[in-house]
Amino acid sequence: MNESQQSTPESASAQQPLEDRVNNRSQKPQSEAFRAFMASNWAPAPLTVPERAEVADHAARRRRAVSVQFPGERLAIPAGPLKVRSNDTDYRFRPHSGFAHLTGLGVDHEPDAVLVMEPTDEGAGDDGGNHHATLYFRPLAGRDTTQFYADARSGEFWIGPRPTLEEFAARLALATAHLDELEIAVTKNVGEPSVGGVSVRLVRKVDENIDALVDTARYNTAKDPEQLDLSALDALDDKLAEALSELRLIKDDWEVRQMELAVAATVAGFEEIVKALPRAITHARGERVVEGAFFARAREEGNELGYDTIAAAGNNATILHWTRNTGSVRAGELILVDAGVEADSLYTADVTRTVPVNGKYTETQRKVYQAVLDAADAAFAVAVPGRRFRDVHTAAMEVLASRLEEWGLLPVSAEVALSDEGQHHRRWMPHGTSHHLGLDVHDCAQAKRDLYLDGIIAEGMIFTIEPGLYFKEEDLGIGAEYRGIGVRIEDDILITAEGPVNLSEALPRTPDEVESWMAGIYGAEAAANS
Secondary structure: OOHHHHOOHHHHHHHOOHHHHHHOOOOOOOOHHHHHHHOOOOOOOOOOOOOOOOHHHHHHHHHHHHHOOOOOEEEEEEOOOOOEEEOOEEOOOOOOHHHHHHHOOOOOOOOOOEEEEEEOOOOOOHHHOOEEEEEEEOOOOOOOOOHHHHOOOOOHHHHOOOOOHHHHHHHHOOEEEEHHHHHHHHHOOEOOHHHOOEEEEEOOOOOHHHHHHHHHHHHHHOOOHHHOOHHHHHHHHHHHHHHHHHHOOOOOHHHHHHHHHHHHHHHHHHHHHHHHHHHHHHOOOHHHHHHHHHHHHHHHHOOEEOOOOEEEEHHHHHOOOOOOOOOOOOOOOEEEEEEOEEOOOOOEOOEEEEEEOOOOOOHHHHHHHHHHHHHHHHHHHHOOOOOEHHHHHHHHHHHHHHHHHHOOOOOOOHHHHHOOOOOHHHHOOOOOOOOEOOOOOOOOOOOOOOOOOOOEOOOOOEEEEOOEEEEOOOOOOOOOOOOOEEEEOEEEEEEEOOEEEEOOOOOOOOHHHHHHHHHHHHHHHHHHHO
16 A cells, blocks of 8 residues: 555544544644644633632531541542533533532532542541541643643533632632542552551442442452452442431531522422413423423522422323423323422422312312322321331321222222231322432432331431322223322421421412412413513
8 A cells, every 4th residue: 555545534534543533523723833822821710719618517527427437448439420421422410429418519510529538547537537538639720731722521611610629628628639649549558457458448330430440459459369359348338338328317507508498499490380381281292391491490590400300290190200291281180290409519309299280179189189188297297306217108108098998999998908918008109208308319328227217207307208199090990080190299398306397388288279379370470471
């Protein structure tokens, strides 16, 4: 092959690495003249040092609570990497909840960051704990670097300014270091404590690169790599994830305020939903109209949705996790909306209301709704310090089973249905009545059963109360008047010494209140448009 043939465009394309081809659309200049020109005549980055954030002291106390559980061990808590949505575009970044809880960082500052808690002598660490914590992340690149304009994932030209090491250190009252130093920080002296090594615990399945880094270090330092018990090491890592989850069972004052912000924004979002219903009726995919109305409020007042909105009209309301939201919205039917705004701090609300599309419940709709409301009120009554978490569900089920018996829908008595051998009522209420709420919509999910389901309700807990009844159109075991009706009422409650406080009480709950609320919104909208 002669020289001219070697330089054909087809040949050059074949030589281009596959991973580089996703950037073909950019076609960045490579000349030295361009690089020099791009590095010149930029105003210096601001050197302001932020004030210490309110969350910093709370995050420090959380780290110390973890530190005392794992003396002498190195702890690694990754934020996680960016996730590809399509080709060279990423999803909006959200850090792992355990990382957010221990650092106080929300929103999208820190992809690839890792919090490392290095063991110290007992009591010689941060705040009298057993570790010294350092946040490793990729700071702002100078405007004289190629990263500034060439890196679409981290360059300021593409995504805006990133914090500096000094900024995060001041804001979080936490030591910081460049991500380039992470590998040594995580892997140094890894080995058996019996021979002077350091044991590492890692929150796994958050960042594959950190998983591989720790696994390689463990393998390389093992006395006999062939005998390395990976399952035992995974179990040690699981204990760290469990501890971080259990730490969030009780919310501190700062977390409570974040939840109040998230719930308030969610209440505002439900008002937008009601305003959108008249247009939703006219649209082939009216559920999407409802979904969009709430999403707009979530982005205006918060960071994001806390989870995919359920906007389920008619029979779709009997599908527990209906998030396609492709259905139509018809007058005379109910629409069940389960939605929550995630605040900038990443704490999320989780609220459900089931409203009549035309503003008025039919007799059967009202009867089913009232049964669910009564079940919720019964659950509220036992959601007090000292009772077991499972008692909340039991109280709601007793009400629902009684109503189903009263309506002639149960093939057995309510008493038999409620027994372990029965459970017939669960045909129409198959999910749990409550779950913890906070940084995750299903928060504390890795906590031990005896602290969660079998746990004792305590002051500072935040969880949902959300009974429901779901009568599917295809259910031939019930009367036709019930078919296609799905009702769920969900509120977010804070446990105090005096009992539960309904954080979402600003949203109407009784049928009369819902109808009056909707009439007020429709009336205001009509007046505004007249």
